[in-house]
Amino acid sequence: MAKIPVSAFPPNWVVTPGELVQDHLTGAGITRNGFVEKTGLAAETLDAVIADEIRITEDIAEALARGLGLPVSFWVNLQAHFDSEAKRLKIPVKYVSAGRSHNKVGAGAGTRVPA
Structure with a gap:
């Protein structure tokens, strides 16, 4: 059986960083509040x-x-x-303005991660 080079199959999808963070939190059974307390990262971030x-x-x-x-x-x-990959796939990506602070501890809005 012939080997197919990895570059011969460029996928037409990409997992977002947020999806992967969510998956790791859920898989580890870590709540939003628990993560925030452990790391000091703002809930909003x-x-x-x-x-x-x-x-x-x-x-x-x-x-x-x-x-x-x-x-x-x-x-x-x-x-x-x-x-x-987003650039290659022409996926529009819009991040919040860099002017917002997302590195301090604080309360945040709702999320898919259980509190």
């Missing part, structure tokens, strides 16, 4: 990441690494891969 409203920055990646046990490089590379 976690909500925005899950909703794919903001990019995973180095600071956010550090919090995700503390809370979920995957290295910072995983989260940074995940965001870079998503950005690249």
Whole structure:
């Protein structure tokens, strides 16, 4: 049987960083409030990441690494891969203005992660 090179099958979809964060939180049984308490990341920031409203920055990646046990490089590379694939697939991506602060502890809006 002939091997098919990986590059021969470029998928026409990509998983968003927010979806993957949500999956890891759910799979680990970590609540939103528990994650916020453990990492110090603002609930508003976690909500925005899950909703794919903001990019995973180095600071956010550090919090995700503390809370979920995957290295910072995983989260940074995940965001870079998503950005690249979204461009290739022509998926419109609109992040919230960089002017909003998402790195402080604070209350946030509703989310799919159980409180």
